[in-house]
Amino acid sequence: MDGARWAKRGVSIASIVVVWFVAASIGPSTLPGPVAVASAFVGYLGEPVYWNAVVLSSLRVLGSFTLAAVIGIPLGLLIGWNVVFGDFTFPALELLRPVPPIAWIPFGILVLPSVAISLGVIGFEVSATVIFITFLGAFFPILLNAIEGVRGIDEEYSRAAHSLGAADWQTFRHVIYPGALPSVHTGMVVGMGLAWVNLVAAEMISGGGLGFMTWSAYTGGSYPVIFVGMITIGILGYVSSTIVRYIGASQLPWMEGSTV
């Protein structure tokens, strides 16, 4: 990418900092400025608490996202491909979809267990509630885009495959799956973003990770740390979406205008 574009992107980020700086100097005393937050950030970089939160949240997102992809992609492809299967499954899923993640938290806390796992030196607790809610964030965009991806494939590709001698499963393998991939990829990029959104909501209430760190900074009154949490979440969300985007683009060399 050329320098001019990077410069524009730099300006974009710098302008947030400027707005923030101005807002903090004229705004309420509870709003810390960039300088206070930067120094808190530097301090936190040396704290194991911070890195534990970062690792825990990242692992939760990674696990939930992987689960969502492993379940959502095949399910979506099948729903889009097979009308009967779609009729049996899709209405039930559509009923669950509008339920906001926060609304799942009481259910999760009451019903889903926390499982303690120890791997020799490190032992940690897997909160099924947080995993489940994070999973939902990634699952629905992936599912819906997979379905749409299949439905958007021109029927003539399947016809062509059949006329060339492909059986149904071969058509699925060689036409439906690759044809839906661009849309699946879009779903994964969106899903990765929503996974972070849901993760933070769940962690704030259910515990652990960057969400809890941010929330307890608020209840404990250390306001700059709230911003350390927010910025960290923003950066991690951005980085992970970018990774998904790049991996996706590398898998789709046939797309017009695809650049890796």
Added chain:
Amino acid sequence: MSKQESDADDRAENRNQDTNGYEDIQNGHRESGSAGSERARATGEALVEINELTKTYDPDGAHVVAVEDLDLDIGDNEFVTVLGPSGCGKSTVMECIAGYLEPTEGEVLINGDPVAGPDPSRGVVFQSNRLFPWKTIGQNARFGPQMRNDVDDERIQQLLDDTGLTGFEDSYPHELSGGMQQRAELVRLLANDPEVMLMDEPFSGLDAMTKELMQEMLLDIWEEEDRTVLFITHDVAEAIFLADRVVVMTARPGQIKDVIDVDIDRPRDSSVLTSEAFNEYQERASDLIHDEAERAMEQKQQETQEA
């Protein structure tokens, strides 16, 4: 003449042509311009038989009769072009032969057996290019044989060489020009060695020069390995240049208006296009198609007004 009588006549005439046609080519004796019972090329038995085909579409209550009571026999190794105004049901007929659509009434027989779904023995080239965009040219070319685990690399390579696609095996379709994509689709089809080739306006998107080259290439391929071709077009010159027989269709509901036997020596090249015989055929076909095209246009206008 009643429907049934005319059917019987058609069949009788067909049989006649079948026997006569063979002598024609053996003697190399063809009189250009003498349309009628003589055949431009030897044909065996009817390979494709379309009997009283009617196809209606019923999208949300609307009732569109796309094709009505259409009879057509296509002989073994015959090259038939179908000429008709836009929306007259050309693609519908082809899709019934390909096995994508079931006839509402009537039947399509291949070697005497009713069509039951698509089959690799009936290869299709689509109206708009349908190479798999997610596969390279090489992968597209070997797709058919690959489905049967029977890839003959030499043959695929030969086909790619013949069509000037060597060196593009690893390119994706969108990286190729329209003409090259069309050739690649032809390679994909030929790699499967189909008995019948169904081609739906395959060259309509190409520029005039490329189109001419593609037509010549198609004829070369067809002359070399005997195949039966049904080629749909709305280009009068193309229809005549390629065909043993040109089937002219009416505006919707699609029926056969007339059949023109094209008695021009093969192998043909573009010099044919300026011959007197060619001009005569072209005038005749243009006259036939003109009224139908007008009717089709009126239909279209009426429909848009109603909607």
